[in-house]
Amino acid sequence: MPRSISEKDAPSPFQEGSPVVSRTRSALFNVYWAAWTACFALPLVVLAALGCPTKPIRAATRLWSRGILFGLRYIVGLSYVEEGRAHIPAEPCLIVANHQSAWETLAFLILIPNVAIVAKRELVAIPIVGWFLRRSPMIIIDRANGTQALRTMIDESRMAIAEGRSILMFPEGTRSTIDAPVQFKRGVELLYAKLGLPVLPVAVNSGLYWPHGGSRHIPGTVVVSYLETLKPGLSGGEFMRGTQDAIDAELNRWRSGTPEMSLQAS
Numbered sequence: 033m034p035r036s037i038s039e040k041d042a043p044s045p046f047q048e049g050s051p052v053v054s055r056t057r058s059a060l061f062n063v064y065w066a067a068w069t070a071c072f073a074l075p076l077v078v079l080a081a082l083g084c085p086t087k088p089i090r091a092a093t094r095l096w097s098r099g100i101l102f103g104l105r106y107i108v109g110l111s112y113v114e115e116g117r118a119h120i121p122a123e124p125c126l127i128v129a130n131h132q133s134a135w136e137t138l139a140f141l142i143l144i145p146n147v148a149i150v151a152k153r154e155l156v157a158i159p160i161v162g163w164f165l166r167r168s169p170m171i172i173i174d175r176a177n178g179t180q181a182l183r184t185m186i187d188e189s190r191m192a193i194a195e196g197r198s199i200l201m202f203p204e205g206t207r208s209t210i211d212a213p214v215q216f217k218r219g220v221e222l223l224y225a226k227l228g229l230p231v232l233p234v235a236v237n238s239g240l241y242w243p244h245g246g247s248r249h250i251p252g253t254v255v256v257s258y259l260e261t262l263k264p265g266l267s268g269g270e271f272m273r274g275t276q277d278a279i280d281a282e283l284n285r286w287r288s289g290t291p292e293m294s295l296q297a298s
Contacts, residue, residue, distance in 0.1 A: 054248065054249075054250060054251070055248065057107055057108045057109065057249065057251070058108065058248045058249045060107050061103050061104065061107045061108050061249055064103045064107055065100060065103065068096070068099045068100065068103065069096065069159075069160050069161055070160070072092065072096055072160050072161075072164065073160055075092055076160060076163055076164070079092070084167050086167065086168075086169070089164055089167045089168060090146075090168050092164060093141060093164040093165060093168045094141050094142060094145060096161065096164065097138045097139070097141040097142050098142060100138055101138070101139060101142065104135075104249065108249040108250075108251060109251030109252070110241050110242075110249055110250070110251055110252060110253075110254065111252075111253050111254070112139065112253060112254040112255070112256060113253055113254075113255055113256070114143065114256045114257075114258070115255060115256065115257045115258065116257055116258035116259065117258055118258075119232060119258040119259065119260060119261050120144075120232060120258055121230050121232065121261055123230070124192075124193050124196060124197060124198045124199070124229060125198050125199075125229050125230045125231065125232050125261070126198070126199050126201065126223065126224060126227055126229045126230070126231045126232070127140075127144065127147065127198055127199065127200040127201070127231075127232045127234060128200075128201055128202075128203055128216075128220060128231060128232070128233055128234070128275050128279075129200065129201075129202055129233070129234035129235070129236060129279070130202070130204060130208070130214050130234075130235055130236060130279050130280075130283065131202035131204050131206065131207050131208065132207055132208060132209070132210060132236060132237070132238045132239030132242075132244060133207060133238040133239055133241075133242035133243070133244060134242065135236070135238035135241075135242050135254060136202075136236045136238055136256075137149065137151070137155070137202075139238075139254075139256070140200055141168075143256065144198055144200065146196070146197045146198070147197060147198050147199070147200045148169070148170065148171055148188075148189070148192035148197045148198070148199050148200065149170045149171065149200045149201075150170070150171045150173065150185055150189070150199065150200065150201040150202070151165070151170045151171065151172055151173070152172075152173060152174075152175060153172055153173065153174045155170075155172075156170070156172055171184070171185060171188040171189060171192065171199070173185050175205070181219075182219055182222060185219065185223060186222075186223060186226050186227075189223060189226075189227060190227070193227065193229070198232075199223075199227070199229070201220055201223065203216035203217055203219070203220035203275075203276070204216060204217065205217045207239075207244040208239070208244070209239055209243075209244060210237060210239040210240055210283065210286060210287060211287055213280055214276050214277075214279050214280040214283065215276070216272065216275070216276045220275075221268050221271060221272070224264075224266075224271055227264075228264045228265070229264055230261050230262060230263055230264060231261065231262040231264075231271070231274070231275060232258060232259075232261050232262075233258075233259040233260075233262070233274065233275045233278050233279050234256060234257065234258055234259065234279070235255075235256075235257045235259065235278075235279045235282035235283055236254060236255070236256050236257070237254060237255050237283065237285075237286040238254045240252065240254075240286060241254060255285075255286075257282055259278050259279065259282060260274070260278070262274040262275065
């Protein structure tokens with residue numbers, strides 16, 4: 033006769049990796065995020081009084097980002113690993129990555145320290161952080177402006193390149209789930225054609241551990257996979273195969289048995 037499961041045998045809701053522990057860690061991290069961000073209110077005032085010098089602002093932004101990654105690692109248990117860094121060109125390039133969570137937006141400030149990120153206007157509305165991000169500077173576009181947004185993106189990208197900075201773009205335009213097919217907006221092809229830069233495709237699986245639309249953070253290891261670089265001057269079809277399709281294929285590594293599903297099933 034099958035042995036019945038006693039209360040003693042049942043797994044504790046407080047054991048490592050349980051939903052209760054995961055939610056508690058997420059809540060503690062959210063408090064940490066707010067407290068760490070608040071520490072930058074005084075530097076904001078000082079830097080604004082000094083005329084918003086770009087280098088100190090960029091350094092402060094990277095320090096903030098490092099602090100957030102520190103909190104993710106030691107409170108949530110979420111770290112990251114990079115694969116294929118040898119593919120990163122020595123000269124400025126156009127970096128295109130899939131977008132699954134807020135993780136990659138802040139992590140790329142550390143992974144590619146001098147990067148200029150193409151971001152939507154809503155990002156700089158975040159208190160304190162938004163002030164630093166705008167002046168790092170990022171390339172802020174208002175997608176509602178259509179043609180003007182494209183012109184701004186191209187002009188400011190050229191300015192960043194002249195300063196020796198690479199451009200990072202999330203061409204999906206919004207965050208998606210790990211299982212959703214990667215689908216780029218058309219603006220990235222135009223930017224590629226106008227800039228004439230090598231292109232570095234990057235696949236990230238952050239959505240497994242920081243699901244879109246939620247405040248939960250799941251322990252694990254985010255993988256940042258730098259794929260083979262594309263040369264300038266390719267046709268639209270070649271560009272899409274080497275970026276959108278290559279990233280989509282790379283994500284197939286993580287599209288079954290997600291940690292999030294495991295936690296929900298526990």
